[in-house]
Amino acid sequence: MIVQRNIGQGMQSRALTMPFRLLPLLFVGLIIGCADLPKEVLEEANKSISRDFLLGPEDVIEVTVWRNQDLSRLTVVRPDGMISLPLIGDVKASGFTASQVAEKIAKRLTEFKENPAVSVSVKEVNSYFVYVMGEVARPGKYPLKSYATVLQGVSLAGGFTPFASKNKMAVVRTVRNGTGDEHQLRIPTPYDDLVNGKGKIGNFTLISGDTIVVP
Known part of the structure; x- marks a missing residue:
């Protein structure tokens, strides 16, 4: 760039290059039901991401x-x-x-x-990365050279294992409130909804530090 x-x-004018690397991670997230999604969840999933890195x-x-x-x-x-x-x-x-x-x-x-x-x-580029964990072929940390969607993140990790509960997949994101305090937000991302374009949340763009969890 x-x-x-x-x-x-x-x-x-822009040009950007970055190799991929892989590191392991263990993570435990909060659970929020898929029905009646809270406003904060919808806002985070639909957040506009700048095209510029x-x-x-x-x-x-x-x-x-x-x-x-x-x-x-x-x-x-x-x-x-x-x-x-x-x-x-x-x-x-x-x-x-x-x-x-x-x-x-x-x-x-x-x-x-x-x-x-x-x-x-x-x-x-060393600062933009996402985590993919759970029932995927290669769970770990993935530094990226450009923004990726939820499905692209799963693809980077080699896709689902035969035991994956794809429709219970979620993205865990650390967000800050108006006072700067951080908390973790779980955004449900059922695979069928992402592929078929159904549901309130689509195949949104991941931000740095997001964790895709596949139970």
């Missing part, structure tokens, strides 16, 4: 300031979501797209340079 931002001019901790990005090698560098998003750059110090990167980070850097640099042109390249 490569994004260039020039104050007064917007220029964007959102940066997260451990992602590797390259910041280039045109005609200024001293300000340009390869950097890793820290666990606190920040990156550090000369002159301007810490910049929040986690939760923002490369385009947004480029714009933020350019605005901060206007204190030192006139009309700075900044490009941000995503060199390595």
Whole structure:
């Protein structure tokens, strides 16, 4: 993913690569019945996901300031979501797209340079991943190079085992309330409903950290 931002001019181009890896995980989730789905469940399942990749901790990005090698560098998003750059110090990167980070850097640099042109390249994605556990061929943690749906997540794990209760499948998601407190939400995703397009919840896009549970 490569994004260039020039104050007064917007220029964007993107390229992104990331290999797959597999790590095991044990997980216990909360249970919510499929009937009369709570409003929060429906809202989370239908949440609009940005097409642009959102940066997260451990992602590797390259910041280039045109005609200024001293300000340009390869950097890793820290666990606190920040990156550090000369002159301007810490910049929040986690939760923002490369385009947004480029714009933020350019605005901060206007204190030192006139009309700075900044490009941000995503060199390595380490923050977007989903878990698939239970009755699938290869349960584990799957880092991804792009957003995936529920069915794509199951496919990554090699599909269901012969013992899978496919129509009891669910996605467990960690969500935050208005005060920032976290809790786990179980979103029922019956296989037949996803395939046939029936039910209140479709084959929605997973967000980083989602866990697909197949009993």
